[in-house]
Amino acid sequence: MAAFDVAGVSFTYPNGTAALRDVTVAAAGPAVIGLIGRNGSGKTTFARHLNGLLRPSRGRVLLDGADTAGRTTAALARTVAYAFQNPDNQIFHRTVGEEVAFGPRNLGYPASGVEARVAEALEMLGLAPLRQQHPRDLVFSHRKLVALASVVAMDTPVVVLDEPTTGQDWEGVGRIERLVRDLAVRGKLVLLITHDMDLAARTCGRIWLFADGRLAADGVPADVFADTARLAAAWVEPPEIMRLAAPPASPRPRSPSRRRSIA
Amino acid sequence: MAVAAACEDYTFWYEGTSVPALASVTVAIEAGTFVGIVGRNASGKSTLCYSLAGLVPNFYHGRWTGRVLLFGEDAADLGLAGAVTRVGFVFHNPESQLSGTSLTVREEIAFGLGNLGLAPSEIAARTDETLALLGLRDLAARSPYALSGGQQQLVVLASVLAMRPRMLVLDEPTSELDPVGTAEVFALLARLKAAGTTLVVAEHKSALLAQHADRLLWIDGGRLRADGTPAQVFGAVGPADGVALPAPTAVARGLAARGRWTGPLPVRLEQLVEGLPHGRI
Amino acid sequence: MASPDQGLAAYVPRPTWLDAASPFTKLIWLGCAVVWAVAIPSPPALAALAAATAALAPLAQVGRPFAVMLWKIALPLLVALALVQGFLVYGFGYALLQGLRLLVVMETAFLFVLTTHPAKLVASLLARRLPNTVGYVVLATLQSVPMLQRRAATILDAQRARGLEVEGGLVTRLRAYLPLIAPLVLSALSEVDERALALETRAFSVPGPKTHLDPPREAPSDRAARWLLAAATLALVPLRVLVWR
Numbered sequence: 001m002a003a004f005d006v007a008g009v010s011f012t013y014p015n016g017t018a019a020l021r022d023v024t025v026a027a028a029g030p031a032v033i034g035l036i037g038r039n040g041s042g043k044t045t046f047a048r049h050l051n052g053l054l055r056p057s058r059g060r061v062l063l064d065g066a067d068t069a070g071r072t073t074a075a076l077a078r079t080v081a082y083a084f085q086n087p088d089n090q091i092f093h094r095t096v097g098e099e100v101a102f103g104p105r106n107l108g109y110p111a112s113g114v115e116a117r118v119a120e121a122l123e124m125l126g127l128a129p130l131r132q133q134h135p136r137d138l139v140f141s142h143r144k145l146v147a148l149a150s151v152v153a154m155d156t157p158v159v160v161l162d163e164p165t166t167g168q169d170w171e172g173v174g175r176i177e178r179l180v181r182d183l184a185v186r187g188k189l190v191l192l193i194t195h196d197m198d199l200a201a202r203t204c205g206r207i208w209l210f211a212d213g214r215l216a217a218d219g220v221p222a223d224v225f226a227d228t229a230r231l232a233a234a235w236v237e238p239p240e241i242m243r244l245a246a247p248p249a250s251p252r253p254r255s256p257s258r259r260r261s262i263a
Numbered sequence: 264m265a266v267a268a269a270c271e272d273y274t275f276w277y278e279g280t281s282v283p284a285l286a287s288v289t290v291a292i293e294a295g296t297f298v299g300i301v302g303r304n305a306s307g308k309s310t311l312c313y314s315l316a317g318l319v320p321n322f323y324h325g326r327w328t329g330r331v332l333l334f335g336e337d338a339a340d341l342g343l344a345g346a347v348t349r350v351g352f353v354f355h356n357p358e359s360q361l362s363g364t365s366l367t368v369r370e371e372i373a374f375g376l377g378n379l380g381l382a383p384s385e386i387a388a389r390t391d392e393t394l395a396l397l398g399l400r401d402l403a404a405r406s407p408y409a410l411s412g413g414q415q416q417l418v419v420l421a422s423v424l425a426m427r428p429r430m431l432v433l434d435e436p437t438s439e440l441d442p443v444g445t446a447e448v449f450a451l452l453a454r455l456k457a458a459g460t461t462l463v464v465a466e467h468k469s470a471l472l473a474q475h476a477d478r479l480l481w482i483d484g485g486r487l488r489a490d491g492t493p494a495q496v497f498g499a500v501g502p503a504d505g506v507a508l509p510a511p512t513a514v515a516r517g518l519a520a521r522g523r524w525t526g527p528l529p530v531r532l533e534q535l536v537e538g539l540p541h542g543r544i
Numbered sequence: 545m546a547s548p549d550q551g552l553a554a555y556v557p558r559p560t561w562l563d564a565a566s567p568f569t570k571l572i573w574l575g576c577a578v579v580w581a582v583a584i585p586s587p588p589a590l591a592a593l594a595a596a597t598a599a600l601a602p603l604a605q606v607g608r609p610f611a612v613m614l615w616k617i618a619l620p621l622l623v624a625l626a627l628v629q630g631f632l633v634y635g636f637g638y639a640l641l642q643g644l645r646l647l648v649v650m651e652t653a654f655l656f657v658l659t660t661h662p663a664k665l666v667a668s669l670l671a672r673r674l675p676n677t678v679g680y681v682v683l684a685t686l687q688s689v690p691m692l693q694r695r696a697a698t699i700l701d702a703q704r705a706r707g708l709e710v711e712g713g714l715v716t717r718l719r720a721y722l723p724l725i726a727p728l729v730l731s732a733l734s735e736v737d738e739r740a741l742a743l744e745t746r747a748f749s750v751p752g753p754k755t756h757l758d759p760p761r762e763a764p765s766d767r768a769a770r771w772l773l774a775a776a777t778l779a780l781v782p783l784r785v786l787v788w789r
Contacts, residue, residue, distance in 0.1 A: 039411060039441040053701050073701075074709040082705040088734065089695070090702040092726035102723075106707030136730070141304045150706065167355070167438045169303040169467055169505040195441050198510070235443050240470055240510040243532055322744055344750040352745045359738035362746060364662045366557065373757035375746035386757045423745060 003028035004050055004080075004158065004189075009059035010213075011045055019045040021213040022059070027206075029157055029189030032180055034200035034221070036193075037210030038235045043193055046210065047160050050191075051080040063158075078107055081156040085163045087140075087147035096138075096146050097122070097131040103154040121153035124182050126175060141172045148179065159183055160191045165199060177203050197239040201225060209234055266332075267294040267430045267461045268315045268350070273329035275310060275319060284310040286485040287329070292430070292463060297456045299476035300465040301496070303505025307485040308465040312434040314338070315463055317346025334429060348379070351428035355435040357415035360422075361407045368410075368418050369394065369403045375426045393425040397451060413444020417451060430461040437468060449475060470509035473497070473530045481506065494528045511535035554609070554657045562604040562655070566766045567665040569773075570656050576773045577652035581645040583780045590644035597651040606658045613654045618647060664756065680743065684736065692732060699727045 004027060011020040020042045027033055035043040048054040049061050052073040061068045063079050084090060093099040100121055104114045122128045125145045130138065135146050148164060165173045180203050183190050194200055200207060200221065207224040209217035211234035217224045225238045269291040276283045285307050292298050292315065302308045313319040314331050321343040331338040333349055365371035372393055376386040394400045399421055402410065407418050416436060437445040453475055456462060466472045473479065473493035481489040481496050489499040500506045511529045518524035529535040557563065584590050601610035622643050630639035666679050703723045704710055710720040
């Protein structure tokens with residue numbers, strides 16, 4: 001079970017923008033945590049500290065008890081796999097299978113271990129039939145799934161998904177939801193950075209709301225999304241379904257999880 | 264009502280392909296209306312957008328049967344210049360749509376007007392008018408690259424509107440934007456609609472689209488599978504069709520399956536609440 | 545090099561004579577610099593020309609960005625050139641000559657880019673009835689460098705996050721750049737696609753003369769400057785034949 005512990009982390013970009021201000025939070029798997037907040041709120045900056053893509057200006061990031069300082073991103077990739085938003089920024093192999101194998105190979109798994117992880121990742125994302133295809137021959141949403149598979153195949157305890165459903169249609173969103181649940185079932189700690197509040201409400205057990213570089217809220221979706229004042233101050237709209245829970249005509253508010261039993 | 268754009272039994276194949284991207288599409292877009300397009304990825308939504316903007320076949324080449332009429336003229340006969348001066352087009356990536364030649368938002372909006380060869384005084388007048396109309400005066404002197412995604416997309420819209428197109432086609436304009444940016448874009452679209460602009464918008468955010476569009480077109484596998492009010496189209500869409508239903512619609516469909524909802528499907532929350540017996544589920 | 549605020553251009557607006565000179569004049573200057581660099585066979589003369597050109601930077605108030613471009617672009621290129629040509633092929637004397645030639649051209653190019661507003665450059669070219677495709681190529685070239693830089697940084701991050709080691713010895717770092725090339729080229733190509741579409745929607749290909757919100761002004765000093773540049777270039781002919789062999 002992976003744990004990370006972020007203590008008093010602040011981060012300022014070279015051009016002077018303070019992107020994170022004194023953030024302290026900890027988490028352990030298995031769990032699915034949603035990171036929400038408007039662009040510039042610090043959620044992505046925060047996530048990039050977990051695998052050393054960014055280093056704190058102040059404060060400390062501990063991964064499994066050890067400080068991330070002094071370890072390269074590639075070394076930290078053993079623990080934290082980070083899936084970037086644009087698949088075309090990473091795909092460079094000639095087949096889907098080779099692309100998905102890149103990550104586990106870098107981590108030093110033996111050939112059999114690589115093969116097992118690749119097969120499993122392809123299965124989880126429904127990509128097994130496309131294994132021999134050239135990624136560039138696939139449509140964008142499938143290339144996105146290939147990029148996700150290549151990160152999932154690294155079989156790390158922590159997985160960060162950076163806006164995985166941008167540009168996806170309803171089916172694609174469903175596939176990613178299933179992926180997130182499968183990862184949690186396998187004991188992973190999943191961090192889901194997303195603008196899709198309904199997705200966050202459906203899949204996350206915990207929500208971190210970022211605003212102005214600070215962690216403005218940390219709780220279960222029902223609580224975080226019910227705090228309409230705090231959401232509004234953070235320029236975040238609650239999930240569509242929450243608005244069903246509090247219209248003037250309805251006698252009792254209902255939480256998103258209870259809504260599932262109606263439909 | 265006048266027809267702004269129409270497809271007449273239109274089938275289109277991109278160059279070098281054997282499967283048509285659009286098949287036998289017949290639809291008429293009336294002037295002054297807001298028409299939304301929904302459908303899964305690779306359904307033909309973008310091709311339909313390009314066709315209604317005349318970019319197919321004048322920019323993206325291929326072969327076709329049937330025809331597309333833009334303000335009464337065949338789009339293929341208009342050529343690229345004719346198409347872009349009649350129909351404005353905006354797509355999902357705000358940064359790629361910035362010309363890269365402008366240091367300020369004002370210059371960015373003026374870019375298209377300079378390309379049209381208008382006199383500098385006319386360019387200045389129209390730029391100021393557009394900035395005022397869209398409420399972007401505060402951003403006029405800022406670099407387009409220093410803006411948020413939502414603001415950039417507003418600048419892109421302004422740059423296209425300054426050219427005074429007769430119709431505006433938008434292909435997933437908010438897919439790269441955060442909710443704030445999305446709200447800004449849709450607020451602008453609402454104002455344009457109120458001012459009588461003809462709008463065609465393809466989106467995955469069907470709930471938001473349904474709140475603004477008078478009419479929805481559902482494209483799937485290149486075919487027009489449904490054409491009607493949002494309630495009608497959402498009624499036709501199935502769970503595996505790749506189209507998200509607004510929450511009130513999904514709830515009502517669930518209720519209808521249990522025999523506890525009759526009548527047209529709600530698209531808005533108020534419609535759902537009104538239709539619930541005794542105001543409770 | 546280019547701050548996010550400047551986006552795609554390296555242009556630094558300054559109220560100097562070099563900035564105010566018409567883009568066309570500066571383009572002529574760049575062309576002349578190439579001719580001079582190729583025609584002059586003497587390293588000391590080239591060094592003097594390079595020094596004189598570099599001296600223009602502080603005079604045009606772009607000293608700092610100029611130095612940054614020298615450091616980040618010119619220096620690595622020249623070092624690579626010296627290694628290849630000096631060690632492996634032709635000997636150091638030749639490498640020095642070629643290096644100085646390249647330096648003169650690069651310095652002029654840097655000054656050109658730093659003091660020329662890209663839109664005004666394109667407008668002045670298109671006003672001279674240059675075909676649209678040429679104008680587009682100029683635009684695309686101006687746009688591409690900072691864009692590729694930013695994209696390369698993102699791609700590198702994405703690959704590092706998949707366990708690609710980029711920190712360490714020279715060999716490790718060189719090998720790390722391989723997974724960069726394909727995504728960089730491909731994403732550059734698809735972005736070019738999108739940009740081409742965007743330019744079309746702004747009537748870039750609509751026939752007819754193009755204008756600009758703030759058209760570039762031709763001053764009498766511009767014509768004089770162009771004559772001077774032409775004269776200096778022509779003066780090289782006797783110099784080359786008689787003085788330098």
